Amino acid sequence: MGTSPDMNNTPLSPHPRSPLTDAPAGVLTAAQLRARGVPAAEAAALSRPGGPWQQLLPGVYLLHPGPPTGEERLRAALLYTGRRSADTDAAGFGEAAITGAAALALYGLPSAAPPAALDRIDVLVPRTRRLRSAGFVRIVRAAQEFPAAREAAGLPVAPVERALADALAQPVDALTVRRLLAEAVREGHCEPPAVVRELSRARLLSRPHVVDAVDALLAEGRAVAEGRLYAMVREHGLPDPLWNVDLRLPGGPHLGGVDAYWPDEAVVVELDTRAPRQDDEEVWARYTRKRAHLERLGITVVHLTPRKLRDAPEQQAVVVRTALMAAGDRPPAAHVVVLPR
Structure with missing residues (x-):
């Protein structure tokens, strides 16, 4: 039997044999x-x-x-x-x-x-x-x-x-x-510290326009973190502290600025918005010395990070409330002078 002319003239399909609609x-x-x-x-x-x-x-x-x-x-x-x-x-x-x-x-x-x-x-x-x-x-x-x-x-x-x-x-x-x-x-x-850490690893902090942008970022990041701290105190019924004050011993040295201070309970809250840059070890050493000095004076220091305030504000409120409630079980703290920052 001969082959039909139609079959001889049928071109090869330019498309694959298998369907590819699932690609x-x-x-x-x-x-x-x-x-x-x-x-x-x-x-x-x-x-x-x-x-x-x-x-x-x-x-x-x-x-x-x-x-x-x-x-x-x-x-x-x-x-x-x-x-x-x-x-x-x-x-x-x-x-x-x-x-x-x-x-x-x-x-x-x-x-x-x-x-x-x-x-x-x-x-x-x-x-x-x-x-x-x-x-x-x-x-x-x-x-x-x-x-x-x-x-x-x-x-x-x-x-x-x-x-x-x-x-x-x-x-x-x-x-x-x-x-x-x-x-x-x-x-x-x-969060800003994570960004700065990566920029430091990539050795980009030597570029002036990057450093300028980072400085602006850190300032904005601190403002955002402070807003979260205010909201935590308000929304979880904590007593109002003295906001953004400097502490000093009477007639003595400056103890440093703090983000919130409850003088009756001698409790301080510090926001850690440090950026891990080349001088990070020196900054951390200063922070550690300040915290140790305050605690020697009987002042409890509660350390909060922007990420914790963002992700778990209720848990951080419990930490602060616990420190305030424990004030009665501690010896009285040294008297300090509180100044606006």
């Missing part, structure tokens, strides 16, 4: 394509100029023509850098996380440029990974232990403070630096 964001690796019955040669043929696919990165394919979306670029970057099985449904992308400006955009910082507008997408990987930057992906290696990734828009991202440090390591104007730092703290993504 996340239209992006798959060569391994994932092979698992769906698409060999490497066929993927390469479909990705030639003018073809229906594109090879975005080594071993990573975009399954449609035209420019990739921001999400497709992010997924392609993670597929290139992450250790991932051929199963597209496998959770996670291995030890790889979006960092830098793209991560800040995923966190929703208003001043961060959208991923589709970025020339490069930074991806954080362990320092032991043998990977090179390619195409629009820049490899950033964790100098120490790989940090626990967070999730934003369904993708793994570096912690905000690390993303900030990686973003500011690139050329960024002073106004954008200030805005990014302020937005990260105001919107509750991180």
Whole structure:
């Protein structure tokens, strides 16, 4: 029996044999394509100029023509850098996380440029990974232990403070630096000390515009922490203290400023808004000496951090209330002079 002319003239389909409708964001690796019955040669043929696919990165394919979306670029970057099985449904992308400006955009910082507008997408990987930057992906290696990734828009991202440090390591104007730092703290993504710690590790505190932005950030962070302290006292029914005062021995030396002081109970609250910078050891030594001096005088010092006030204000109120109630069981404290700060 002869072959019908129609069958002889039927062209080979330019599309893979297996359905690819389940491809996340239209992006798959060569391994994932092979698992769906698409060999490497066929993927390469479909990705030639003018073809229906594109090879975005080594071993990573975009399954449609035209420019990739921001999400497709992010997924392609993670597929290139992450250790991932051929199963597209496998959770996670291995030890790889979006960092830098793209991560800040995923966190929703208003001043961060959208991923589709970025020339490069930074991806954080362990320092032991043998990977090179390619195409629009820049490899950033964790100098120490790989940090626990967070999730934003369904993708793994570096912690905000690390993303900030990686973003500011690139050329960024002073106004954008200030805005990014302020937005990260105001919107509750991180606390100023954590940001400064990462900037210090990245050796960025020698840059004048970064230092200026950090100083403004710390001042704003202290104001936010003080507001939380006021709210804690008010909302949990604590007696009103003397706010922001200096303590001094009568005719003697200055003992230092404190954030709140209950003179009848001889209880002090100090907010730890120190920033871990190059002079941190000296600052900590001064703080320790002041606390020890106050306690030798019979004054109880309660140490609170901005993070504790933000995350567990009720628990911190219990700590302060307990110190106030214990005043009757302690010997009377030395008399001190209280001055406005």
